[in-house]
Amino acid sequence: MSNSYTSTLMRLLAAFAILLCLSLSAQAASDKIHYTPDQIRDLGFEIAHELRCPMSVNQNLFDSGAPIASELKGQIFLMLDQGESKAEIIDFLVQRYGEKIRYQPSFSAATALLWFGPLLLLFGIIAFAVIWIREQRKHQDIKANTYE
Template sequence: MSKTYTSTLVRLLAGLAILLCISMSAQAASDKIHYTPDQIRDLGFEIAHELRCPMSVNQNLFDSGAPIASELKGQIFLMLEQGESKAEIIDFLVQRYGEKIRYQPSFSAATALLWFGPILLLLGIVGVAAALIREQRKHQDTNGNTYE
């Protein structure tokens, strides 16, 4: 291949790559959601109810009177007005404040015990109770007691 042919091919590929990037960014910009004012209000309140206030103990953003809660609610409504989805807003706040901002943490290896711990504890209690009842019945059977 000649040097000019290779140079032309590289320029063409570079131009196509630039067009692809522009196309993808334009599509990403058009993927923004257009909410009505009522949808913004309802979705904003819904998100504020689902997230924990970083400063208040056991209060969600909606109920908290802390200054940071007011700032975060403002951030939520601003992001909704900019067309961000609920998942994008929650992901942004989780990245900023960590998983502790969620009332219901997402499922991962680190939170598996939170999700399955109560079930495992209940099964353990039932198992121990069954073993104790079985031992008690064995003990009563060896003493000559009978059951109907």
């Protein structure tokens, strides 16, 4: 009797696990965002302004007239129609074209110099200026002491 009881219990647990998985997958499929046409237009333009065109130098997707920019704008609007979020769309395009498609790259070890380079350069210039001014004052003090 205990063997059939454990067998029945295992079947119930398996059925529960299957139902739980099915409900989670159905919920994930229904988690798509439903945008209005105005929201799609505004969000699509916003994304196109934030991403760099792979073919044009210093132009975003919105301003670029390159064929690839038109294709990518179409991809953005298609994904918005399918209910994808802004983050999902940007992640998809970054996976496809690399981090260079962003105007503001995400912080990582590879982009740390981009984020901190200007600050390091500024501190270096300030340090150089302070040292140079101190040296100039030392030389002036030495000259003033030798003439007295």
